[in-house]
Amino acid sequence: MNDAFLNKWLKTALTFGGGAVLLVFLMFLHINQGSVDLSWRVVWDALVVPEDIIEHHTVRYLRLPRAVMGILAGGSLAVSGVILQTITKNPLASASTLGIHSGTYFAVVISAIFLPASLPLQGLFAAFFGGLFTALLVYGLAGGASANPVRMVLAGMVVTIMFSSSTSVLQIFYENETAGLFLWGAGTLVQNDWSGVQFSMPLILAGMLVTFLLAKQLDIFRMGEDVAASLGQQVGRIRMIALLAAVLLTAVTVSVVGPIGFVGLIAPHLIKLLGFRNHFALVTASFIWGANVLLGADVFARWVDPSFSELPVGAITALIGAPWLIWLVLRNRSRQYGEKNTAMIAGNVRLPFQGGWFIVILVMLLVFAIVVGAATGNSGIQLTQSFSAVFDGGQEFLRNMIFQLRLPRLLVAALSGGLLAVSGFVFQGVLRNPLADPSVIGITSGAGVGALLVIFSAFSATFIPLGAFLGALAAFLVVMGLSYRANFQPSLLALLGIGVSAFGSAIIQIVVVQADMAVASALTWLSGSTYAKSWEALLYYLLGPMLVLVPVLYLQIRNLNVLSLGDETAKGLGMKVSRTRFYMALVASLLAAASVSAVGTISFVGLLAPHAARILLGSGHKHLLPASALIGAILLVIADILSRTLLVPKEIPSGILVALIGAPYFLWLMYRSSHVKKA
C-alpha cells in the first residue's frame, strides 16, 4: 500500500512538478533563440536586472511574448481538447479533427479580405464565430449527443474540406490580400510585443475558470449522460457551456497564433495514459503538457531552420501529432470505434423506369453536357456556329478552339470524374463506410506530397503527374501496411487514412512555406483543376487505367456486394476477407491515383457520385457502378464548364467548384441520415 501511495505521489510530482520544470527549461531555451546572437548572460540580465538597452528590450518585448504566447496557446488548446473529448465522448475529438480550425481560418480570411482592417478585435470575433459555427455544425451533422466517434471525426473532415476549399478560392482570387495569411494559416507563434498576450490572457483565464468550475460536472458527465441526468444535472446546459468554453479557448488562440493542430489531441491523451481521470487534475496537467508540446515544437522548428524564416509550428505539431493519432488508433484497435453504426441511410428515390434505361439516360446527359461544353467558351454558348465549324468545315478558328482546347478538357474532366467516382464507390463498399473516398484514405494528400516534391526539385513540371501518382501509391501502401495490423477493419482504416492524410498535409505546408517559389501555382494544383488539359493528359494518365482496371473491377463486383454484407457473412460465404479487401482497395487506389495525376486533388466526386447513384437506384442495384461513374463524369464536366465560363476570362479551379457544390449537398445528406436513424 505504501508503494502504491509512493508511486502515485511520484507520478503526480512528475506530472505537475516535472512538467513545470520542463516548461521553465524549454522557455529558457526558447528565449535564447533568435536572429540576433545574445549570450545567456545578457538574456538572464534582461530578465532579472533589465536596463534600457536594445538587447534587453529584444528579450523582454520580442522573445518573451512569443514564449508566453506559446505556453498560453499550447495550454488552452490542450484544455479545449480535454473538454471536447469529454462532452463528445470521443477520444479523437480536438479542435482540428472537428474542423473548428478550418472554420476559424475561413472566417479570418473572409474578414481580412472583405472587412476594413484595423478594427482591433476583428480577427478574434471572426475566429470565434467561425469556430463556434463550425463546432455546432459538425456536432449537429454527426447526430449530436448520440453521434459515434468515427461519424463525428468524418463530419469534421467533410466540413474541413468544405472550408479549406472555400479558403483556397479566396486565396487564389485575392492573392495579394491573403499573401500574409498563408504562414499564419499554418500556425506560427511570431509575436512582436505583448499585445497578443495582453489580448488573449484574460479570455484564456476566463475560459480556464469556467472549465475549473465545470470540472466536477464533467467528471460526472464522463460516466454517461443518463447517470449525470439522474444525479440532477442539467446535461444540455452543461454541455453547451462546456462547448462554448472549449470554442472560446480555441478561437482566442487561433486568432493570435493561427490554427495549430494536434496539440489538443496529444496532451490530453498523455495525461490520460498516466492515469488521471478527475477533471481538475486532467485540465491542469493538460495545460502544462500542452504548453510543453507547443513550446517544444517551436524550439524544434527554430532549431531545424536557423534562418528564422518561420517554419510553421502548426505543421510541426501535425507532423508529430499525426503519427501519434495513428499510434492511438492502433493501440485501441481492440476497442470498436462504433463499427456497426456507420451505414448510412440516405433515403431513396425509386425511379419510374428500369435501371438499364437510367444508364442510357445518364450517357445521353453526359454526351449532351460534353456537346454543350464544347460549344461554350469565352463568348458564351455558340451551338450553331460550333456545329458548322465542326461539320461544314467553316470557321477554322472555332474548330481549333473546340478540338484543341475545349474537348480535351471536357474529356479529361469526364474520365477523371468517372474514375474518381468508381474509386469512391469501391472504397465505400470495401470499407463499408459511406464516407470513404480517396481523400479519406490519405491518397490525395500523398499525391500532393509527391507532386510538390517534383515541383520543388529540379525536375520539369511535366513530371508532376508521375510524382502525384507515386505519392498516391506510397500513401496507400502506408495506410494498408498500418491497417494490416488492424486486420483491415473498415473504420480503423478510415481513421488511419486521416492520420496519414494529416501527416501529408503537414509536409505539404512545410514545403510550401519553406520553398517560397510559386506558392500560388502549387495551391492551384493542389486544389485540383481541369485547366488547360490536353490530349496528352487523357492518353497518358486516364485512358489506360480506364480500359484496363474498370473492366477488371466490373468482373469483381460480386466480391464488393459480398463484402458489403459484413465480414462475418463474407467469411461464411468462403471469402478471404482481408485479401479481397486489400486487392479491391488497391485497384481503387490506382484509379484515384490516375485521376489525381491528371487533374490534381479533386475531392468530393468520389464521395458524392456513388451516393447520388444509390439514392436514385437503391443500394443493392446491379447498375450502381456504371451509374456512379457516369454521375461522377457529368459532375466534373459541369464543373469544368462552369470553371471557365462563370467569371470569364478568369478561371476557377474545377476541383474547388465541385467541393463548393458538393459539400453542402453532402452535409445535408449526413444531416438527413442522422435524422432518419433517430426516427
Next chain:
Amino acid sequence: MKKWYLLIIIIIQAGLLAACGNDADQDEQAGQEDDSSGSEAVTIEDAYGEQTFDQTPERVVVLEWVYAEDLLALGIQPVGMADMEGYHNWVNIEPELGKDVQDVGTRQEPSLEAIAELNPDLIITAGYRHEAIMDSLKEIAPTLAYNPYPAEGEGNQYEEMTATFQELAKLFGKQDKADQVLSDLNSTYQQAEQEIADAGMDDKPFVLSQAYSSDNSPVIRLFKDNAMAVQIMENIGLENAYQSDGFQVYGYDETSVETLQNFQDARFFYIVQENDNIFDDQLKGNPAWENLQFVEQDETYRLPGDTWTFGGPLSAEVFAEQIKEALIE
C-alpha cells in the same frame, strides 16, 4: 457500358484526326502570309533557347506585368494581358495601357480561349508560372518565356530585367528605342545620385523593407543584394546594409523586427500600405522598435504603398525617383 467506351474512343479519335488536320491548315496559312512582309528573320533567346521570327509580331499577348511594361516602354501596345486590374493597382508608369487591351484572366491560369480569340502572333510570359502549359500556349502562337527571378549564381534580377528588355527590343526592331530608354534611365540615376550627394544623404548605407501585418503580427521583408530594388538603389550611389546567409530567389527574407538591430546605423526605407502601417499600428511604443538607432535619430523613410519593386525599366525610373524624394524631403 460497352457502348459508352466505344463512344469515347470514337470521340477521341475524331479529336486526334481533327487536331492533326488543324496543324496542317495553320502552317499553310502562315506560309501564305509570309511574302506580304519584307522584314528579315530575327533570332532571339528566351529561357528555353533560341527562336526565330520571320516577321515582326504585331498582336502580342502578355501574361506577366513586367513584359507589358517592356512593350509599353518600346511604344508597343499589347492586344491582350493577364490581370489588368492588379497591374493598374501596382504599376505606375507612363505610357499607360491602351483602352482596347483585352484582359485574358488571372496570371496564374490565364484563359487559353481568351488568348486564342485575340489571334495573337506572339505570347510573352514568365516561365516559372506556365511551364506546365507551355505546349498549349505554343499551339496558339509562338511563345517567349523569361524568368524574372534568376536562380542562385545566374545573375541578379536587374541584369535579367535589362537583358530581357533588350532581347524584346531586338525582336521588334526597336533597339534604338531600348537604348534610349536605358540611357534615360541612367541619366535619371546620375541625376538622383547627384542630388542625393548634394543633400549629403549618401553618407549611410540603407535597409530596404516592405512590411505588412499577417493577422496580428507584423512581417518584415528585407531586400537582399540580388533584388532589383536593391540594384536600383545601388545605381543611385547608395549601399545596402542588409546582408544575410543563403540565397533567396525573390530577393528578400521575411523576418521579424528583431533582425533590424543588426543594421541600426543604416537608413531604414519601408514600403507599407496606407491601412496597414505596422510601424504605426503595431510597433509604435514598443521599445524594441523605438530604441533602434535609426528610429531614435529619425532616419526612417516611408515609400508610397504602391511602390513597385519588381517591374521593368520604367518602373525602375519611378522607383529611383521615389527613393530620391524620400531622402531629400
